[in-house]
Amino acid sequence: MCKAMWFYPVKKSCDWTTKNEIENDDLMELSGQSRGSPVDDELPLPKHHFISLVKLCVDFGFFVFAGDEYQQISGLAMGSPLSAVLACLFMETLERDHYRDIIGRHSTWLRYVDDVLVIVPRRSCLHHTLTRLNSVHEKIQFTVEEEEDQKLPFLDTLIHRGDEDLRFSVYRKPTNKDDYIHYYSANSNNTKSGVVIGFFLRALRICSPEFLESEVTYVIDSFMKHKYPKGLLLNLRKKAENILSRSNPVISSNFLVLPPCNLSQAISKYFGNTMNIASTSGEKIHDLIREKKQQKSNTDSAVYRIPCSGCDMAYYGETGRGFNTRICEHRADVRHHRTSNSMVVHVDEAGHLPNWEEAETIHEGLSKHKRKVMEAAYIATEKNMNTASGRFKLSKVAAAIIRTSARSRSSGDSSTPMLYKYAVYSPKCMYF
Incomplete structure (x- = not known):
């Protein structure tokens, strides 16, 4: 056009x-x-x-x-x-x-x-x-x-x-209905505040002085129709003005994704500007009313531990092809001295062989994603001979939270905090 x-x-x-x-x-x-x-x-x-x-x-x-x-x-x-x-x-x-x-x-x-x-x-x-x-x-x-x-x-x-x-002002199409997030919706406060701040920033960046106040008034009136308190809207306008006035905004490279809950908001306030905090939208109506399929447990999926026969170190790994199959592969690696295997490197450095008789599975039946997360959690918290951190690189704090969550679920404890439960399902949120 x-x-x-x-x-x-x-x-x-x-x-x-x-x-x-x-x-x-x-x-x-x-x-x-x-x-x-x-x-x-x-x-x-x-x-x-x-x-x-x-x-x-x-x-x-x-x-x-x-x-x-x-x-x-x-x-x-x-x-x-x-x-x-x-x-x-x-x-x-x-x-x-x-x-x-x-x-x-x-x-x-x-x-x-x-x-x-x-x-x-x-x-x-x-x-x-x-x-x-x-x-x-x-x-x-x-x-x-x-x-x-x-x-x-x-x-x-x-x-x-x-x-x-x-001169410039904000343009809205004739079909615009101002259908924004309602204040009483299940979205997090950060999400609702971010939407309002975005509208104020657009007004501040686009509008010429003679159109600015009318646009700000329009934004306030539109969100008040969705039950936003006027005091909150005025505070968010000040935040938008402060954001716009920053000459060199400090952008943190650390990023943390948390579920929408009171604990998440407390963590966000604690970290302040040192870390970017984001929240998921939570379950939607479709997720609540649909009939969920029962997933079959994969018996070949396992997280396992192979101790050393000469020291207190151990090798931690995961497999989706069965514990016994993976042990046979490890035995072959040691027998043929394949240095790509961490246990072979430990044999060369310490002169200790793996204790195959005491090799054991730690977790079974996990999905591929959770399996790899649990492997990384054990590598981060236990004394081990692994030369790599696994699929995910976790901090010791995050790894401890994930292991606590796994133990609580296996014992049937339903009082585990939401953050602990969320860590296993979305481990990327725990990168530090």
């Missing part, structure tokens, strides 16, 4: 929106003509190999619908990480080779994904320009919308044209 506005005495601007459905071959041909292409020495692999791999990923657009298998031969697959990048490269190539010449050197072309803001001389014929743009590629078609009452919406911004300057 092209949205056009008169801009000062000599120019007008337009917002062009594209509707594209491009062929893969055309895309690869044009996208391969990249600007400032690096030489092969600067890439991890030769450029022609990289292009071939990208083309393979683009061409392999197969999917199943109603039991039949299809191949997508036009356009890019939705959800693919490559699609957005290649689409932008494709548009940049068309802009460089065609669109810049069509709009002329006295015009300005500003594009965000498929929305284009164009400032053109006042006497330009927009519809003639539109026809020329649409003739470049049959799959890339533009529509145009011109300025009305000296206003032009672009993305979430409404541009107001004055006599000597431009």
